[in-house]
Amino acid sequence: MINVTIDATWWVIVVFVVDIVIRVTAIIIVPRNRRPTAAMAWLLAIYFIPLVGVFLFLLIGNPRLPRKRRRKQRDINEYIHDTSASLDFGTLRPGAPEWFTSLVTLNRNLGAMPLAGDNGATLIADYQESLDAMADAIRESTRYVHVEFYILQSDSATDNFFRALEEVAARGVVVRVLLDHWANRGKPFYKQTLRRLDAMGAHWKLMLPVQPLKGKYQRPDLRNHRKLLVVDGRVAFTGSQNVTDSTYNLPKNIKRGLHWVDLMARIEGPVVASINAVFLSDWYSETDEILTDEIDLFSVEAGPGDLDCQIIPSGPGFEFQNNLKLFAGLLYAAQKKIIIVSPYFVPDEALLLAVTTACQRGIHVELFVSEEGDQALVYHAQRSYYEALLRAGVRIWMYQKPYILHSKSMTIDDEVAIIGSSNMDMRSFGLNMEISMLVRGEEFIDEMRKVEATYRSLSRELTLEEWMRQPLRSTVLDNLARLTSALQ
Numbered sequence: 169m170i171n172v173t174i175d176a177t178w179w180v181i182v183v184f185v186v187d188i189v190i191r192v193t194a195i196i197i198v199p200r201n202r203r204p205t206a207a208m209a210w211l212l213a214i215y216f217i218p219l220v221g222v223f224l225f226l227l228i229g230n231p232r233l234p235r236k237r238r239r240k241q242r243d244i245n246e247y248i249h250d251t252s253a254s255l256d257f258g259t260l261r262p263g264a265p266e267w268f269t270s271l272v273t274l275n276r277n278l279g280a281m282p283l284a285g286d287n288g289a290t291l292i293a294d295y296q297e298s299l300d301a302m303a304d305a306i307r308e309s310t311r312y313v314h315v316e317f318y319i320l321q322s323d324s325a326t327d328n329f330f331r332a333l334e335e336v337a338a339r340g341v342v343v344r345v346l347l348d349h350w351a352n353r354g355k356p357f358y359k360q361t362l363r364r365l366d367a368m369g370a371h372w373k374l375m376l377p378v379q380p381l382k383g384k385y386q387r388p389d390l391r392n393h394r395k396l397l398v399v400d401g402r403v404a405f406t407g408s409q410n411v412t413d414s415t416y417n418l419p420k421n422i423k424r425g426l427h428w429v430d431l432m433a434r435i436e437g438p439v440v441a442s443i444n445a446v447f448l449s450d451w452y453s454e455t456d457e458i459l460t461d462e463i464d465l466f467s468v469e470a471g472p473g474d475l476d477c478q479i480i481p482s483g484p485g486f487e488f489q490n491n492l493k494l495f496a497g498l499l500y501a502a503q504k505k506i507i508i509v510s511p512y513f514v515p516d517e518a519l520l521l522a523v524t525t526a527c528q529r530g531i532h533v534e535l536f537v538s539e540e541g542d543q544a545l546v547y548h549a550q551r552s553y554y555e556a557l558l559r560a561g562v563r564i565w566m567y568q569k570p571y572i573l574h575s576k577s578m579t580i581d582d583e584v585a586i587i588g589s590s591n592m593d594m595r596s597f598g599l600n601m602e603i604s605m606l607v608r609g610e611e612f613i614d615e616m617r618k619v620e621a622t623y624r625s626l627s628r629e630l631t632l633e634e635w636m637r638q639p640l641r642s643t644v645l646d647n648l649a650r651l652t653s654a655l656q
Contacts, residue, residue, distance in 0.1 A: 287437030288473030438473025483601030
């Protein structure tokens with residue numbers, strides 16, 4: 169009986185010592201080079217649920233890519249910055265505001281890409297029309313087609329897109345394809361899509377593969393979320409849309425009647441070289457193949473328009489959160505109007521402060537989100553910010569179900585816009601590889617205004633009075649989801 173008591177006492181002492189060691193070690197390790205909110209969220213998880221918290225921290229606690237990949241990104245940035253420094257990227261529009269010039273410098277320093285003039289860009293807001301427009305552009309290729317999408321599925325909606333790839337590959341055009349591994353594996357038509365790529369002779373690679381048995385591993389929830397298509401370095405597409413059916417072919421979406429609403433831009437002009445550079449960077453990261461000499465990357469020609477455009481790549485391969493810095497800078501620069509479209513709006517402190525400060529400066533601010541949610545945690549985390557936004561004066565428009573408004577854009581005053589793959593949430597700022605395009609030109613803003621007006625006509629406005637009638641259980645759930653969003 170005495171031995172049993174002694175053994176039990178020793179176990180209590182061991183558990184107590186291990187618990188203290190974990191807590192002290194967490195205080196030393198977790199906050200290092202991490203945002204205070206993220207550090208606090210991790211410490212709370214480790215303190216309240218030690219075993220689960222430590223396991224999750226070891227699994228997904230590092231928000232950066234492996235050192236080798238980060239070194240590749242630095243090499244790529246240096247090459248692009250140095251090679252493009254003395255080249256002509258078109259004539260820029262006169263009279264740029266001083267704040268615009270400073271943000272261009274910020275983007276150049278962080279993401280290496282130059283500002284380019286003489287570009288033409290057309291918005292495509294219809295889902296199937298966008299897929300077919302990309303197919304038409306592919307069929308005009310003579311040298312190469314570069315395809316990079318977060319989700320890429322061969323299905324009835326995308327069949328024309330894939331047939332176009334097959335047709336050009338059959339006549340000798342080089343087809344290179346990148347698709348995110350984790351986002352596609354296990355999804356409908358995954359194996360069918362890979363077989364179709366193989367059959368046409370496409371050169372394809374999985375982005376950020378989680379294949380430890382093949383020596384390929386990084387934090388499993390890091391994603392390459394970019395969407396882009398480049399044809400011969402002459403025409404490019406980028407925006408929010410994946411190459412898949414508007415239901416994503418998921419039974420749960422089909423059962424709920426959900427369809428995604430997206431926005432893509434068709435682009436011609438010198439800035440296409442920058443979009444191509446993003447693809448070539450990702451291709452090099454996944455394959456170690458350097459294609460810049462073969463592609464003649466910076467051989468550019470003027471497009472059919474007069475837009476100034478700059479590409480901003482971002483993600484865990486970069487030292488800083490390029491997209492967050494740009495978004496915050498634009499919000500503080502606005503003088504009249506800010507319109508944000510983001511399906512997942514989960515801002516960090518800096519972005520929330522920028523939005524609410526804009527309202528307090530007298531700026532008209534509108535936010536478009538979806539009434540329906542497809543990702544429960546993100547949906548509820550987003551809702552937790554509505555009261556603060558409404559009280560600050562933000563007008564919130566809820567795109568009515570059963571549609572998911574998946575477009576990602578922001579317009580500043582009547583001259584500058586952002587369009588791309590990046591949401592305004594902490595995942596897009598810190599964990600996803602994204603691509604955004606900064607555009608200056610009233611004609612492009614006019615197109616954006618028409619799209620925004622369409623979204624407004626299909627949305628209902630959320631008022632503070634309505635929001636304050638939310639039941640307590642919803643508020644609790646929203647706030648719990650908000651805490652989990654900081655675990656980065």
